[in-house]
Amino acid sequence: MANAKFIRLLVGGVPTLINVTDVTTVVAAGAAAAQAATVTISYASGGNTVLTTGATAAINFLAAANAVVSQAFWNLIADSITQPWNMPILPANGSSAVLMTAPVSAAVVAPVGPAGSPVPVSVPTFASKQSSPVLNQGGTQLFFLTAV
Numbered sequence: 001m002a003n004a005k006f007i008r009l010l011v012g013g014v015p016t017l018i019n020v021t022d023v024t025t026v027v028a029a030g031a032a033a034a035q036a037a038t039v040t041i042s043y044a045s046g047g048n049t050v051l052t053t054g055a056t057a058a059i060n061f062l063a064a065a066n067a068v069v070s071q072a073f074w075n076l077i078a079d080s081i082t083q084p085w086n087m088p089i090l091p092a093n094g095s096s097a098v099l100m101t102a103p104v105s106a107a108v109v110a111p112v113g114p115a116g117s118p119v120p121v122s123v124p125t126f127a128s129k130q131s132s133p134v135l136n137q138g139g140t141q142l143f144f145l146t147a148v
Contacts, residue, residue, distance in 0.1 A: 005080045006089045010096040011051065011147045017089065018049060018147060020077045028069035030062045037061045039069060039144075051144040058138035065134070069142070072099035072134045099142055100131035 006017040022044040031037040031053075037060040039051045053060040061069055076097055080090040091097055134142045 003085045004088055005077075005083065007076050007080050007097045008089055008091060008095070009051075009144065009147070011144045015094075015096045016147055018051075019043070020080050023077055026070045026073045026077075028061070028066040028073075030064065030066050030069070031055075031060045032062065033057050035060065036145075039073060041073070050148050052146045052148075053136070053142070054145050059136045059140075059143075061134070061136055061142060068101055069099070069134055072101055075100055075102065099134040101134060102131050 004019065004021045007020050008015050009018055010016070011018075018041070020041070023041055024044050025040075025042040027040045027042070029038045029040070034056050036055040037053045040048050041051070042048045076090065076099065083090055083092070136142045
């Protein structure tokens with residue numbers, strides 16, 4: 001087994017460590033109206049962690065956002081794995097991680113042409129490559145009430 005890695009998420013208002021070692025699947029299940037949405041993280045061992053949002057339309061996420069929520073978790077998992085072996089928790093500074101839809105990386109930003117030369121319209125701009133937080137239906141940052 002690889003060195004254990006964790007992400008620190010805000011769950012029920014408390015920074016909570018979520019194991020991301022040997023994750024096999026991340027399944028987001030959005031909900032409509034006043035139902036709780038869930039994210040199930042499954043592990044090679046057969047165990048899982050289920051994160052649950054609040055059961056109101058303003059703070060859950062819709063089924064249409066399942067792919068975005070799953071991608072955000074995979075982004076966090078990938079980021080945690082890139083940390084050195086002696087930094088098992090992401091983020092390392094004691095704050096909680098934010099679910100982002102795309103990682104910010106200088107590698108994905110196209111280079112700017114020499115001074116005075118036009119940059120093709122198809123070249124992505126830095127702003128278009130910025131990470132953005134996953135939002136709930138109320139338009140605020142997605143967070144979870146429980147983790148089991």
